[in-house]
Structure formats: C-alpha cells, structure tokens
Amino acid sequence: MADQKSDIMQKRKAFENEALPHMNALYRTALRMVKNQSDAEDLVQEAFAKAYRFWDKFEPGSNCRAWLFKIMTNIFINDYRSKSRSPVSVNVDEIDDYYLYKQMDSLEQDGNPEQVLFSKIFDDDVKKAIEELPDDFKMVVVLSFLEGFSYQEIAEITDLQLGTVKSRLHRGRKLLQKKLYDYAIKNGYIKDKTQ
Amino acid sequence: MNCQEVLNLLYDIIDQEASEIDVKEVQEHLKNCKDCYGVYKVEGALQNFITEKIKSQNEPSPKLESLRTKIVEQLDQIDCDVNGARGSESHSDSKRPPFLGFTKILAAAAAIVIIIGAGFLISGYFHHDEFYIPLERAHWNAGKNLNPYKNVQHLYTALSHTANDMNYKINQDVNNYQLIGGQEEEIMQVSMTHFVYADKTDRTETRLVSVFVVPAEQFIIDDELENNQVKIDDIVFYDHNCRGCRLVFHRVGDLIIITATTEKSIDLLEFIPGQQAI
Numbered sequence: 001m002a003d004q005k006s007d008i009m010q011k012r013k014a015f016e017n018e019a020l021p022h023m024n025a026l027y028r029t030a031l032r033m034v035k036n037q038s039d040a041e042d043l044v045q046e047a048f049a050k051a052y053r054f055w056d057k058f059e060p061g062s063n064c065r066a067w068l069f070k071i072m073t074n075i076f077i078n079d080y081r082s083k084s085r086s087p088v089s090v091n092v093d094e095i096d097d098y099y100l101y102k103q104m105d106s107l108e109q110d111g112n113p114e115q116v117l118f119s120k121i122f123d124d125d126v127k128k129a130i131e132e133l134p135d136d137f138k139m140v141v142v143l144s145f146l147e148g149f150s151y152q153e154i155a156e157i158t159d160l161q162l163g164t165v166k167s168r169l170h171r172g173r174k175l176l177q178k179k180l181y182d183y184a185i186k187n188g189y190i191k192d193k194t195q
Numbered sequence: 196m197n198c199q200e201v202l203n204l205l206y207d208i209i210d211q212e213a214s215e216i217d218v219k220e221v222q223e224h225l226k227n228c229k230d231c232y233g234v235y236k237v238e239g240a241l242q243n244f245i246t247e248k249i250k251s252q253n254e255p256s257p258k259l260e261s262l263r264t265k266i267v268e269q270l271d272q273i274d275c276d277v278n279g280a281r282g283s284e285s286h287s288d289s290k291r292p293p294f295l296g297f298t299k300i301l302a303a304a305a306a307i308v309i310i311i312g313a314g315f316l317i318s319g320y321f322h323h324d325e326f327y328i329p330l331e332r333a334h335w336n337a338g339k340n341l342n343p344y345k346n347v348q349h350l351y352t353a354l355s356h357t358a359n360d361m362n363y364k365i366n367q368d369v370n371n372y373q374l375i376g377g378q379e380e381e382i383m384q385v386s387m388t389h390f391v392y393a394d395k396t397d398r399t400e401t402r403l404v405s406v407f408v409v410p411a412e413q414f415i416i417d418d419e420l421e422n423n424q425v426k427i428d429d430i431v432f433y434d435h436n437c438r439g440c441r442l443v444f445h446r447v448g449d450l451i452i453i454t455a456t457t458e459k460s461i462d463l464l465e466f467i468p469g470q471q472a473i
Contacts, residue, residue, distance in 0.1 A: 008274055009457060015270070023266065024259055031254070041262055048266045052273055098202075101237040114240045126248040144210065145242075146249050151212055170206060176245065 015055055019048070022065050025147060026072055032130060032142045034080050043080060047072035066149065070157045073139065077158075081135045092171045099177040120184045129179040137172035140165055196220050201231050208235075209242050271328055326420070329383045331440040334405040334455040337376075337391045344376025344391045353377035353388045357408050361388070363450055365406070369465050371395055372404060385413045387453075392466070406466055407453040414451045420444060432464070443467070 026047060030040035051058075051071050058067055096102055104113045133141060139158060143149045151169075155162045201224045207213040208221060225232045337344055344350070354377065357363045367374045369392060377390040387409040394402040416433060425432045433444035441459065445452045445467045454463040 006459070012270065012274060016267075020263070020266070023263060024254070027259065027262060028252075028254060032249070037258075041265070044262065045266055045269060049269050049273065052270055098234045098238065100241055101234050104233075104237065114237045118240070118244045121244075123248055123251070126245060127252060130249065142249075145246050151210070166206070169210075173206070177241065180241075180245075 011055055014060075015052055018064050019051055019055075019058075019068060022068050023048070025065065026068060029069070029142055029147060030072065030076075032146065033076055033135070033138060035131075039080065043072060043076060046075050046079075050075065063153075066153050066157060069143065069147070069149070070159075073143075073157050074159075076139070092175055095174045095178050097174065099174060100181055103181055117181075117184055120187055121180050122183075122187070125180060125183040125187075129176050129183065132179065133172055133175055137168050137175060140168045141172040141176070144169055196224050198224075198228060198231055201225070201228070202234060205235065205238055209239060268328070326383075326417075327435055327440075327442060330407065330442055330453060330455060333380060333382050333389060333407070334403070334440065334457070337389070337405055338403050338457075341376060341391065344378055344389070346376070346378065349378040350374075350376050353379060353390065357388050361408060361410065361450055363408055363447065363452075365390055365408075366466075369404075370462075372461075372466075382407070385409055402458050402461070403456065404458075404461055404463065404466055405453075405455040407455070409451050409453070411446060411449050411451050416444065416446070416451070 023044065027040060027044050030043045030047075031037065034040050034043055047068060051068055054071075058064065100114070100117070104117075130138060130141065140154055140160075143154045143157060144151075149157065151162055151165050154160075154165045158165065160168075201221050204213055204217055204221055208218060213221070221235075225235055354365055356379070357365055365374065365377070371394055372392040373395050375391055375393045377388060380387055380389045382389075387407045390406040390408070392404040392406065420433045420435070423433050423435055425434055431446065435442040435444070440455060440457050441463065443454045443463045445454075447467070452467045454466045456463060
C-alpha cells in the first residue's frame with residue numbers, strides 16, 4: 001500500500017510537470033473549437049482528467065503537447081462536434097482557388113491591394129470567420145494556424161490521413177478567404193467594381 | 196518547374212512543409228513569373244494576417260488560474276478514487292487496521308483496535324474535497340515553499356501563541372525530526388498554527404511533517420471523521436489517508452492537533468503524544 005501511494009505521488013508530480021504546462025494552449029484552442037467559454041473549460045477539464053487516467057499510456061520523452069491535443073480533439077469529435085454541427089452554407093468547391101488574389105483586380109483602391117483589404121477587416125471578423133467554419137475544417141485550421149502543428153502531427157492528433165488534413169486545410173482556407181472578403185465588402189470600406 | 200507545379204506547392208511552402216530544394220526552385224520561378232508571384236504574395240500576406248489575429252486573442256490570466264485550480268482539484272479527486280478503491284481492496288482481504296504504515300501501531304498490533312467505520316471509503320468521497328484537501332494542500336504548499344515558515348519572527352510568534360494562548364507546547368525535536376518553521380494560517384476559515392518538521396538527515400519535500408494546532412471549539416470532528424476513529428490504549432485518533440497524504444487528528448484538552456505527512460514511514464503519533472500538553 002505504501003508503494004502504491006508513492007507511485008501516485010510520482011505520477012502526480014510527473015503529470016503536473018509535463019502535462020499541466022500545456023493547459024493554456026489547450027484552452028485557447030478549445031475556445032476556438034467550441035461555442036462558448038464554459039464549454040471550452042469543460043472540454044479542457046475533461047481532456048486533463050482523461051490524460052491523467054491514461055498517463056501510464058504516455059511514452060516519456062515523446063511529444064506530450066501533441067498527445068494532449070489528441071485526447072482533447074477526440075473528446076471534441078465525440079462529444080462536442082455533433083452538438084454544434086452546422087450545415088455548410090457555402091459549397092466550398094465552388095469557391096475559386098486563390099480567391100482573394102482573383103478579387104484584387106476588381107477592387108477600387110490605391111496602394112498595396114491586400115494590405116488595404118486587410119486593414120478593413122476587423123479582429124472580430126477574423127474571429128467570426130473561424131467560428132463559422134464547419135467543425136471538420138475548423139479543427140485542422142486551428143491546429144495549424146494557432147498551434148503551428150505540422151501536417152503529420154495534425155494527422156496523428158485527428159486520426160486523419162495526411163491527404164485529408166491537407167485537403168481540409170486547403171478548403172478551410174478558401175472558406176476563410178471568401179468570408180473575410182465578404183466582411184470587408186459588408187463593412188463598406190472597399191467597393192467591388194462589379195457590384 | 197512550371198506555374199502549376201509552383202502553385203501546387205503554395206500551401207506546403209506557407210506552412211513550412213516543403214523541402215529545401217522545392218523552396219529554392221519556387222523562389223527561382225517567382226523571380227520571373229508575375230502571376231505566380233502575385234498569388235504567393237497575397238496568400239502569404241493573408242496567412243500572416245490571419246495567424247496574427249488568431250494568436251492575438253489571448254485569455255485573461257485570472258481565467259486561466261481558476262481553470263488550473265479546477266483541474267488540480269479534479270486530479271485530487273482521481274487520486275482519491277484510486278486510493279479509495281485500493282483501500283477497500285486491502286480491507287476486504289484481511290482484518291488488518293488501516294494503520295499499516297505506522298511502525299508504532301505495528302508494534303502495538305496486539306492491542307485491540309476498534310475501527311468503527313469502513314463506510315468512509317464510500318461516503319468519504321464528497322466529504323474529502325472540503326475537509327481534507329485544504330489541510331493536505333497546506334502541507335503540500337509548505338513542501339513547495341518553506342521560506343515563509345522559516346521566518347524566525349513567524350515561528351517565534353507561532354510558538355509563543357501555542358504556549359501562552361493555547362496552552363500547548365511544541366517540541367523542537369521529535370525523534371529524527373526537527374522543527375524548522377511555523378506560522379499562523381487561515382485554513383477553511385479557521386485560524387490554525389502550522390508547524391513544519393523536517394528530517395534532520397533528508398530534507399526533501401516528502402520527508403516533512405506538518406502539525407496544525409487549532410482550538411477544538413473551532414474545528415468540529417464531524418460524523419465522517421468520527422467514523423475513522425481508532426482507539427489504542429484509551430487514546431483516540433482519527434485517521435484519514437488519501438492521495439498519498441496521511442492526516443491524523445487528535446484531541447488534546449481544548450485543542451485539536453492535526454498531523455500531516457506524505458511520507459508513509461513516518462510515525463505521526465510521535466508528534467502528538469498527550470504528555471506534550473502543558
């Protein structure tokens with residue numbers, strides 16, 4: 001019994017040293033994956049509880065951050081995604097590749113076109129554009145853009161094929177471009193000559 | 196590379212997934228191709244723009260701090276579950292008292308030990324959070340940072356307070372352990388005097404003993420704790436053992452003396468013999 005207790009203490013110490021420091025990263029990602037703060041907190045808490053229960057499955061020396069994200073993403077897919085799944089309002093495949101680049105010519109403005117365009121997009125627009133991405137795209141976009149995970153890491157975290165990761169990232173980007181462009185137009189600061 | 200090949204590599208390059216050779220070839224191509232250069236420029240700028248925006252939305256630290264606390268409490272509970280489950284296993288296979296770690300108790304094994312409650316293993320789960328964890332945490336905190344306890348003025352005040360006001364004298368040495376610090380602390384809204392002993396030969400954080408002194412009127416031995424009562428030679432103790440931390444409660448006159456340690460081999464009873472009371 002005595003040995004078991006010191007086992008628990010050692011496990012706890014290792015977990016607090018190796019896993020807990022990644023909490024901020026998990027939380028900021030969770031906030032962007034789910035709809036509200038309280039869901040994000042629940043998600044992160046569930047992830048840490050599960051990680052702690054399965055701590056003996058973690059290989060010391062391997063990438064703890066990616067391991068934690070895998071656990072959290074798994075919970076997200078199983079328990080959170082279905083609740084908040086929204087139908088894709090835009091058919092991604094109808095959006096041109098390099099959408100923004102192709103709109104540049106039709107913009108009425110002076111100076112560096114993309115910088116002018118970006119200056120008309122508010123912080124909240126970017127936030128909203130990401131929030132509105134379908135969950136499948138949002139997951140890979142956030143893992144890549146916010147957390148800087150490599151394609152391979154994202155494939156392992158999400159249990160997807162490498163090709164699927166790349167294609168979802170690509171389509172997520174197209175959707176983002178379209179949404180951001182629409183916001184800029186809606187904000188009224190730039191005008192589309194064709195309209 | 197032709198334009199199509201260059202454009203196919205666009206996102207690999209933006210995401211820093213392309214090989215060095217590819218990067219070089221693309222760079223060469225962009226020098227001479229205005230169209231491809233335009234695409235790369237806009238896509239690259241967009242990537243920087245979005246990444247910067249998405250990363251700048253940071254969370255306020257109080258929010259993170261409270262989340263951390265919630266997670267740590269959750270870990271406490273998991274540890275406790277594991278311990279509780281193991282405790283009940285060892286209970287069922289023999290009639291041994293739950294005091295196995297105590298050398299002194301082992302020696303006194305012939306003495307009649309009355310264990311009133313085994314029910315605490317089930318019911319204690321909810322009770323644990325509000326009652327034991329604050330004490331355990333106070334003990335752990337001392338292990339993490341001993342400096343406040345080592346403050347001579349704090350220790351002196353704490354010692355004279357227990358001696359004069361509480362009528363209880365703290366020993367400087369208990370066997371191999373030495374009093375190294377102490378201070379007044381508010382735990383569960385009750386003001387307690389918290390003394391810390393360290394092993395003279397091994398001063399690591401696990402080989403510490405905390406002794407909390409608190410007036411009995413302010414600290415209620417409730418039913419749950421009462422269930423853990425153990426009686427040896429007419430001396431009554433209340434034992435709680437969880438998450439690798441053992442707590443022993445003992446009444447001395449008008450005081451409750453609580454000892455805590457994470458080191459199982461330490462005989463906590465040495466720290467609370469009745470004769471220590473003045």
